[in-house]
Amino acid sequence: MDQADIPALLSRLASDEDVARKMAVFKLQSSINDPAFADVFISSGGLVLLRRLIMTNGGNTLAYSLQSLTRLLEVDMGWDIFEGPAAGDLVERIVELIVTNPLVNILRGAMSILVALVSHSQSSTSRGAVPAVPGSFGFRALKPAVAVYPQFFEHVIAQLRSADHALCGNALMLINALIRDVVSGDAAAAAAAPTTTAGRGGSSSTEDWSKFIKRLQDLGLIKAVYDLLQSSALQDLAHPLLEFQSLTKMLLRKWRDVRVDVERAEHRRGLKGLHLASAPDRQPPGGVTSDEPTEGARKGSRRHNPEKWRRLGFETESPAQEFEVTGFLGMMDLTDYVRKNEDRFQKMLLEQSTKPLHQRCPIARASLAVTMVLYEHFEVDKSEAEDLKGFQGLDGTKNSDKLFRPLLLQWSRLHTATLLALFRVWKATGAEQADFDKVVELVRILVDQVVGQAPRTKDVAEVEEDLQEYDCGRLRELQMDLLELSFEDQWGQHLFRVRDELRQEALQFVKEQRIRCLLQGSWFSKPMPRRDTQPTTTAATATATHNRDDSSSSARRLYTPTPWRFARLSHNRRFLHYDDFETRPPQDPALDVLAEKVDLTTISSVVSNVTGPSEGTAAPDARSAASGNSTINNNNNKGHALPAGTAPPTSTTKITVFSYAHPPETATAADAGAQSPNQPREVREVREAPVLTLFPLDHSVASEWLDGLLMLLNQAPITAETNKLVGLVSEYGLKIRLLNVRVDAAYAGPPLGAGVVPSREGLDEDYYYEV
Structure with a gap:
C-alpha cells in the first residue's frame, strides 16, 4: 500500500461500518511491517485508531488488529501505545482475551503482543534505554491485569497442549519472556539494593522469583514442556524449547549461587x-x-545429640x-x-x-x-x-x-x-x-x-x-576403559610402549604355561582300523604303514588294538616322548615307560585343523589347515581313568608333527667336495614326513599342545584361546599398573622442586669420592 493511501485507510479504520473497518485493518496488517509506512501511520495518529479497534471489536477484525500491532512491534515501532495513561486498559484487554476468548487466531495475536511487551524491558535495558513511564514493560506491566484475571497463567500453560503449533509456540515464548524478565529483574534489583539489604544474598528478590517459578511449576509447566520436548512437534517449536531449556539451566545456576544461611x-x-x-x-x-557412644547416649539422655x-x-x-x-x-x-x-x-x-x-x-x-x-x-x-x-x-x-x-x-x-x-x-x-x-x-x-x-x-x-x-561389574569395566583412555590421551607413546612390553611379558607367561602342560603330559585318542579290515599286513605293508602313520613301533602293534596315546615333553624340553596303550591306566605313565620319542630339533613344522583367532591370522612359520571348528564329543582328558577296555571318544581335531626326511645338513663331506668351486651348489629338494599324529580329546588340550609346540619352536601362537589368554594377561597387567598410579599424577605435572639444580652456595673444592 502506498503512503499516499494512509489518510483514506485511517478514514476507513474509523468508520462506523464493520465491513469497512475489517477490510481496512486486513490491508493494514500486510503493509505495516514496512518501517517507512509505519512511521507515517504512527505520525498520522494511527495508533489511537488501532488501539480503539482492539478495545471494541471482536472476530476477524480483532484478529487483524492484533496481528497489525504485532507486526508494528516487530519493526521496533509503536511502543508509545503502552506508555499512555490508558496503556493499562489495553494490557488488561489483551490479558482478558487470553483468558476468555477461545479463537485460535485471536489467542495467537494476543500472546505475540504480550511476548513483545514483556521482552521489550530486557531489550531496553540491554541498550541502556529507560522507558518513559516506569513499569510500562516487562512482567510489572502485566501485574495489574493478572491481579484482575488470576487464572491467566493457567490458561497460558494450557495452550502448551494446543494442536496449533503456532499458538503453542507463542505461549511458550510468553512463558520464557516472563521467566527471563522476573529472574533478570530481581537480579538487577538485588544488585542495585544497598549492601545492608543484600547482605543476606538478596533474600527478598530470591523469594520473589522463586515463588513465581514454583507457581508455574505447580500449574504443570514442567510436564507440558517435557511432553513437547519428546513430541514430534520439536522442529516447529525448536527455538522456544531450546530457550526454555537454557532458562532451566539459568535457574539451576541461580539456585546454586544462593548461599545457604541459617539466618534466613x-x-x-x-x-x-x-x-x-x-x-x-x-x-x-x-x-x-x-563407634564410641557418649556417656549421655549410654544412659538414654534426652540432651542435645552431639552427632545431630x-x-x-x-x-x-x-x-x-x-x-x-x-x-x-x-x-x-x-x-x-x-x-x-x-x-x-x-x-x-x-x-x-x-x-x-x-x-x-x-x-x-x-x-x-x-x-x-x-x-x-x-x-x-x-x-x-x-x-x-x-x-x-x-x-x-x-x-x-x-x-x-x-x-x-x-x-x-x-x-x-x-x-x-x-x-x-x-x-x-x-x-x-x-x-x-x-x-x-x-x-x-x-x-x-x-x-x-x-x-x-x-x-x-x-x-x-x-x-x-x-550392573555394578559393568560399571567397573567402563571405569577401567575410561581410565585407560584418559591415560592414553595424556601418555600416548609411553602407554604404547608399556602395552607392548606387557604383551611380550604375557607371551612369555603363556608360553611357560603351555609348555608346562606339555611337561605334565596328556592323553590322546588314536583312530582304530575298521572291524572288517583283515590283519594280513605283510612286512612291506608294515614298513609302509610305519612311515605313513609316523610310528616306529614294532609290527606287533599293528595287530594289537591300542586306542590310547600318551605324550609328554621331557624335563630338558628337547624330546617329545609318547607311546600307545590298550587301556588308560589310573596313573599317567612316567617318561621311562614311553618307548618312542621325537627330537624337537628335527621338527620342521606343525600342522593342525585347530582354528585360529580369525581367518588368515596364523603365524607365518606355522602351517594351519583351517577346516572349520573342531567337533569334540568328550572333555574327559585330564579326569579319572576310564574302565579297562573303554575306547576313547572320537575326535576330529588333529595335530601332525612333521620332520625333514633328508635335512640339508646331512650331506656328507665327500658330496660337498665332489663339486667344483665354480660349479653352482646343488640344491637338494627338502621333503617333510609326518613323525607324530595327535588327536586331542577337547579343544583346550588342542590349543595347549598346538601352541605349546609352536612356541617351543619359537613361533607365534595361532589359536583363539591362547591369543585371548595373552590379551587378558596383558590387559590385567596394564590395569594393575594404572591403578598403582594416582589419577592426578597424569595431570599434576612433575612434583615441586623436580629438575631444580642444587645450589653450591657454601661449598668449596675440598671433597672426595668414596670408592
Whole structure:
C-alpha cells in the first residue's frame, strides 16, 4: 500500500461500518511491517485508531488488529501505545482475551503482543534505554491485569497442549519472556539494593522469583514442556524449547549461587525439616549410634545429640557450611528427597547407625555429590549462546537428541534415582567412607551411560529403572576403559610402549604355561582300523604303514588294538616322548615307560585343523589347515581313568608333527667336495614326513599342545584361546599398573622442586669420592 493511501485507510479504520473497518485493518496488517509506512501511520495518529479497534471489536477484525500491532512491534515501532495513561486498559484487554476468548487466531495475536511487551524491558535495558513511564514493560506491566484475571497463567500453560503449533509456540515464548524478565529483574534489583539489604544474598528478590517459578511449576509447566520436548512437534517449536531449556539451566545456576544461611527463615526451615524427618527420637537396636557412644547416649539422655547432623551424613555439625559448593540447589535436592522418601530415609539411617562409623554411607554428603554430578553432566554452566550455536549446526532431526535434553526438566526425579543408585553401588561394592570419591566416580559413569545415552523420547520412568538395575561389574569395566583412555590421551607413546612390553611379558607367561602342560603330559585318542579290515599286513605293508602313520613301533602293534596315546615333553624340553596303550591306566605313565620319542630339533613344522583367532591370522612359520571348528564329543582328558577296555571318544581335531626326511645338513663331506668351486651348489629338494599324529580329546588340550609346540619352536601362537589368554594377561597387567598410579599424577605435572639444580652456595673444592 502506498503512503499516499494512509489518510483514506485511517478514514476507513474509523468508520462506523464493520465491513469497512475489517477490510481496512486486513490491508493494514500486510503493509505495516514496512518501517517507512509505519512511521507515517504512527505520525498520522494511527495508533489511537488501532488501539480503539482492539478495545471494541471482536472476530476477524480483532484478529487483524492484533496481528497489525504485532507486526508494528516487530519493526521496533509503536511502543508509545503502552506508555499512555490508558496503556493499562489495553494490557488488561489483551490479558482478558487470553483468558476468555477461545479463537485460535485471536489467542495467537494476543500472546505475540504480550511476548513483545514483556521482552521489550530486557531489550531496553540491554541498550541502556529507560522507558518513559516506569513499569510500562516487562512482567510489572502485566501485574495489574493478572491481579484482575488470576487464572491467566493457567490458561497460558494450557495452550502448551494446543494442536496449533503456532499458538503453542507463542505461549511458550510468553512463558520464557516472563521467566527471563522476573529472574533478570530481581537480579538487577538485588544488585542495585544497598549492601545492608543484600547482605543476606538478596533474600527478598530470591523469594520473589522463586515463588513465581514454583507457581508455574505447580500449574504443570514442567510436564507440558517435557511432553513437547519428546513430541514430534520439536522442529516447529525448536527455538522456544531450546530457550526454555537454557532458562532451566539459568535457574539451576541461580539456585546454586544462593548461599545457604541459617539466618534466613526459608533455609532454617529446610534444615529443621531434615532433622525432624530423620526421627531423632528413634534409637537403633541396642542404642548404638556411633563407634564410641557418649556417656549421655549410654544412659538414654534426652540432651542435645552431639552427632545431630553427622548422623545424617554431614561431615561437621555446621551443615550450612557444607552447602558451599552446591548452594541452595543442594539443599533443595536433599530436602526434596527426604520429603518424598521419608520412610526409606529413616530406615536407612537406622541401618547405618548399626554399622561402624567408617562403613556408613553419608546420606547428606552423597546427595550433595549427586547434585554436582547432574550439574556437570547437563553442562549447566554452559552459556545460552553455546546452545544456540549448537542448534544452528544441527542437521534436521538427525542430531536433535544431542541438544534437546528433556531429562533436564526431570531434575528432582533424576536426583532421587541417582542417589538411590549410589546407595546400591555403595552396598554392592562394600565401600567405606574412605572410598566415597571412588563411588561417586562410578555414579558419574552410570549417569553418563544411562542418562547421557538415553534417546530423546525415552521416558523418565525407564531411565529411573535403568539407574537401579545397571550392573555394578559393568560399571567397573567402563571405569577401567575410561581410565585407560584418559591415560592414553595424556601418555600416548609411553602407554604404547608399556602395552607392548606387557604383551611380550604375557607371551612369555603363556608360553611357560603351555609348555608346562606339555611337561605334565596328556592323553590322546588314536583312530582304530575298521572291524572288517583283515590283519594280513605283510612286512612291506608294515614298513609302509610305519612311515605313513609316523610310528616306529614294532609290527606287533599293528595287530594289537591300542586306542590310547600318551605324550609328554621331557624335563630338558628337547624330546617329545609318547607311546600307545590298550587301556588308560589310573596313573599317567612316567617318561621311562614311553618307548618312542621325537627330537624337537628335527621338527620342521606343525600342522593342525585347530582354528585360529580369525581367518588368515596364523603365524607365518606355522602351517594351519583351517577346516572349520573342531567337533569334540568328550572333555574327559585330564579326569579319572576310564574302565579297562573303554575306547576313547572320537575326535576330529588333529595335530601332525612333521620332520625333514633328508635335512640339508646331512650331506656328507665327500658330496660337498665332489663339486667344483665354480660349479653352482646343488640344491637338494627338502621333503617333510609326518613323525607324530595327535588327536586331542577337547579343544583346550588342542590349543595347549598346538601352541605349546609352536612356541617351543619359537613361533607365534595361532589359536583363539591362547591369543585371548595373552590379551587378558596383558590387559590385567596394564590395569594393575594404572591403578598403582594416582589419577592426578597424569595431570599434576612433575612434583615441586623436580629438575631444580642444587645450589653450591657454601661449598668449596675440598671433597672426595668414596670408592
